[in-house]
Amino acid sequence: MRNNGKATIREVAREAGVSIATVSHVMQGKASLHTTETVQRVRSIAEGLAYSPNRVAQSLSSRRTKTLGLVIESRIAGRFTTNPFCTAVLDGFLECTSEADYQVKIVSLRQDDLEYVANCIGDGSMDAVGLLAPTVDGPLITWARTARIPNVLIGSLPDEVRLSGVDVDDSTTVYEVVCWLIALGHRRIGIITGPPTQWSALRRENAYLRALEEAGLEQDPALRYVGNYEPSSGNAGVTALLMADPPPTAVICGNDSVAIGAIETLHKMHIRVPEDISIVGFDNHEIAKLSRPPLTTIRQPLHEMGMKAAEMLMNAMDHGGVLAPSVVIFPGSLVKRRSVCKPPERSIRGGQ
Amino acid sequence: MRNNGKATIREVAREAGVSIATVSHVMQGKASLHTTETVQRVRSIAEGLAYSPNRVAQSLSSRRTKTLGLVIESRIAGRFTTNPFCTAVLDGFLECTSEADYQVKIVSLRQDDLEYVANCIGDGSMDAVGLLAPTVDGPLITWARTARIPNVLIGSLPDEVRLSGVDVDDSTTVYEVVCWLIALGHRRIGIITGPPTQWSALRRENAYLRALEEAGLEQDPALRYVGNYEPSSGNAGVTALLMADPPPTAVICGNDSVAIGAIETLHKMHIRVPEDISIVGFDNHEIAKLSRPPLTTIRQPLHEMGMKAAEMLMNAMDHGGVLAPSVVIFPGSLVKRRSVCKPPERSIRGGQ
DNA sequence: CTGAAAGCGCTTACAG
DNA sequence: CTGAAAGCGCTTACAG
Numbered sequence: 036m037r038n039n040g041k042a043t044i045r046e047v048a049r050e051a052g053v054s055i056a057t058v059s060h061v062m063q064g065k066a067s068l069h070t071t072e073t074v075q076r077v078r079s080i081a082e083g084l085a086y087s088p089n090r091v092a093q094s095l096s097s098r099r100t101k102t103l104g105l106v107i108e109s110r111i112a113g114r115f116t117t118n119p120f121c122t123a124v125l126d127g128f129l130e131c132t133s134e135a136d137y138q139v140k141i142v143s144l145r146q147d148d149l150e151y152v153a154n155c156i157g158d159g160s161m162d163a164v165g166l167l168a169p170t171v172d173g174p175l176i177t178w179a180r181t182a183r184i185p186n187v188l189i190g191s192l193p194d195e196v197r198l199s200g201v202d203v204d205d206s207t208t209v210y211e212v213v214c215w216l217i218a219l220g221h222r223r224i225g226i227i228t229g230p231p232t233q234w235s236a237l238r239r240e241n242a243y244l245r246a247l248e249e250a251g252l253e254q255d256p257a258l259r260y261v262g263n264y265e266p267s268s269g270n271a272g273v274t275a276l277l278m279a280d281p282p283p284t285a286v287i288c289g290n291d292s293v294a295i296g297a298i299e300t301l302h303k304m305h306i307r308v309p310e311d312i313s314i315v316g317f318d319n320h321e322i323a324k325l326s327r328p329p330l331t332t333i334r335q336p337l338h339e340m341g342m343k344a345a346e347m348l349m350n351a352m353d354h355g356g357v358l359a360p361s362v363v364i365f366p367g368s369l370v371k372r373r374s375v376c377k378p379p380e381r382s383i384r385g386g387q
Numbered sequence: 388m389r390n391n392g393k394a395t396i397r398e399v400a401r402e403a404g405v406s407i408a409t410v411s412h413v414m415q416g417k418a419s420l421h422t423t424e425t426v427q428r429v430r431s432i433a434e435g436l437a438y439s440p441n442r443v444a445q446s447l448s449s450r451r452t453k454t455l456g457l458v459i460e461s462r463i464a465g466r467f468t469t470n471p472f473c474t475a476v477l478d479g480f481l482e483c484t485s486e487a488d489y490q491v492k493i494v495s496l497r498q499d500d501l502e503y504v505a506n507c508i509g510d511g512s513m514d515a516v517g518l519l520a521p522t523v524d525g526p527l528i529t530w531a532r533t534a535r536i537p538n539v540l541i542g543s544l545p546d547e548v549r550l551s552g553v554d555v556d557d558s559t560t561v562y563e564v565v566c567w568l569i570a571l572g573h574r575r576i577g578i579i580t581g582p583p584t585q586w587s588a589l590r591r592e593n594a595y596l597r598a599l600e601e602a603g604l605e606q607d608p609a610l611r612y613v614g615n616y617e618p619s620s621g622n623a624g625v626t627a628l629l630m631a632d633p634p635p636t637a638v639i640c641g642n643d644s645v646a647i648g649a650i651e652t653l654h655k656m657h658i659r660v661p662e663d664i665s666i667v668g669f670d671n672h673e674i675a676k677l678s679r680p681p682l683t684t685i686r687q688p689l690h691e692m693g694m695k696a697a698e699m700l701m702n703a704m705d706h707g708g709v710l711a712p713s714v715v716i717f718p719g720s721l722v723k724r725r726s727v728c729k730p731p732e733r734s735i736r737g738g739q
Numbered sequence: 740c741t742g743a744a745a746g747c748g749c750t751t752a753c754a755g
Numbered sequence: 756c757t758g759a760a761a762g763c764g765c766t767t768a769c770a771g
Contacts (some may be wrong), residue, residue, distance in 0.1 A: 039535040043764060054742040059766060069740060089511035092764030095442045095747045116478045126468045129495045140492050143481045183391040191675035331590045395748060406758040411750060421756060445747030447763045
């Protein structure tokens with residue numbers, strides 16, 4: 036009796052009068068290896084001793100931890116509380132892993148240098164990892180390129196053929212949203228982007244530009260504001276975009292929090308949403324439908340993405356720990372609520 | 388070179404021409420044990436080989452995993468996404484652990500029987516655990532009573548002297564809120580409680596009853612609805628309370644989601660908030676200030692509670708793995724917004 | 740069907 | 756200041 040007083044395999048073996056190998060077999064459910072009598076004896080002794088295997092010892096011995104990591108870069112401010120993206124993915128991840136008797140470790144990186152990152156992730160305590168919305172050319176992506184363990188990026192996937200990941204098809208979705216706004220009659224469409232350190236932000240901006248171009252609309256830099264996914268960039272962004280001449284009649288925001296920040300500022304300026312300016316969010320976070328007006332936004336299947344990522348990782352572990360580069364893209368979908376309508380007859384500035 | 392191709396302590400030792408004990412010492416920063424020259428040689432070899440210790444082996448050998456668990460009972464629906472409580476606590480937990488080079492494992496229980504729970508938590512892969520809002524007499528509390536490893540309950544703390552935990556002083560806060568409502572002139576105050584499986588819900592209800600009693604007000608069962616922290620219990624709850632005679636002029640809700648559900652239903656019934664009925668929430672979740680009207684609610688310092696829990700656990704590990712039963716109670720605070728005002732001159736039913 | 744033995748990659752007294 | 760050795764609690768060929 037050591038180890039916090041927990042029984043060990045050795046004690047079970049002794050009491051049952053068998054070898055530890057036998058106990059190991061029985062505990063692993065390899066019952067067919069032994070006589071029914073042996074199996075039952077071992078089982079009842081194990082139960083009597085409240086024995087359960089030490090997972091650390093199992094891991095070291097079998098070279099499998101049955102633990103997946105979920106890694107967050109240091110720059111992601113506030114982590115889970117402020118980032119519905121992380122939270123929803125985590126839930127999906129947990130749902131999938133707990134069924135398979137895998138555990139999950141949250142790795143919250145505190146530095147950006149590659150050595151630190153590699154040591155954290157490669158400490159042997161995780162079989163494979165999901166990387167949450169890695170930064171463009173950041174430490175996570177750099178690490179992933181030469182990683183020794185299976186890994187999948189979750190969101191903000193770069194166009195790199197050697198990496199694996201799951202993401203939403205934000206490009207198509209944003210393109211379609213812009214086309215829809217144009218069809219509604221909007222000609223001056225602004226965008227408050229996410230930070231350029233995220234591929235998703237760059238991709239969405241490109242999709243936006245492409246839609247404008249194909250519609251023969253001018254791509255006015257004054258209609259683009261570089262935000263950071265925080266509500267404050269909604270406040271500042273919409274204020275900046277209003278300076279454009281003529282000002283936008285619709286604005287696409289980096290996420291729902293940004294959209295709510297934008298609406299808040301517009302309210303204060305007595306500019307009506309959507310009558311004067313239409314607003315589109317991103318994420319379909321719980322707050323989207325509580326917003327006044329309720330927010331038209333883009334849903335990402337984050338829960339499903341988390342599940343898929345976990346599944347890919349566990350699957351790789353079942354196949355020798357190798358994950359062939361593979362990418363799974365989920366469709367986004369537009370959730371229409373009340374923050375979008377036709378553009379006003381005349382511009383809020385008195386019209387063009 | 389095995390182990391995913393990672394260098395082991397053995398290889399570093401061989402290259403450096405020292406014993407593995409020496410490498411171990413150097414890696415642990417026990418530099419004073421050796422000559423500067425040895426230390427530097429080992430360090431540079433280790434770096435050249437990109438060596439970092441295998442955490443699993445360290446754990447088995449040292450009997451310390453430097454990993455904390457955060458455990459969620461199976462009944463908590465939706466986990467993190469739908470439960471701002473869990474999310475905020477997790478962030479606090481992470482903030483504290485990552486500084487101390489501890490890792491955190493999320494344990495999402497799938498069954499309620501004690502044996503399963505004990506095996507999950509007691510698998511040796513965690514040094515100590517935080518238990519999220521355990522159910523009254525549920526498996527987590529049962530486990531905690533005889534646990535072999537340090538543990539602290541986080542929220543919903545029962546009155547049990549042998550257990551450790553952190554919680555908010557919801558009792559005092561609810562009492563004060565009720566007194567405040569009474570001072571505003573309210574005489575018929577309803578409550579939509581949390582589920583009776585949570586101590587916090589029972590405690591809040593008791594505090595509510597006590598405040599009424601001390602003010603000499605009737606404790607009308609028709610003014611109490613047993614909810615479950617879901618928005619739908621706000622819808623159903625407020626509908627039920629409205630049947631009381633006379634109906635309430637103020638309602639205290641189990642959390643902010645419930646309050647928002649209640650407001651939604653009242654809107655549909657064309658009952659004004661707060662002019663006809665005042666509404667109080669709980670949590671000060673991000674949605675509270677987005678609500679129309681913005682929600683008067685009770686803030687719990689969840690982030691701080693998470694940090695404190697992690698600190699207590701790590702501290703216990705630094706003291707032989709024993710945690711003297713200790714309880715830390717944080718004050719709650721009332722966040723006044725616009726969903727509360729004086730009661731209407733006459734009841735919405737035509738008055739008493 | 741069962742067990743002895745080697746080994747997973749470390750840490751930690753202990754001896755020198 | 757340094758190293759040989761035992762041991763952490765298991766798994767897994769391998770031999771019988």
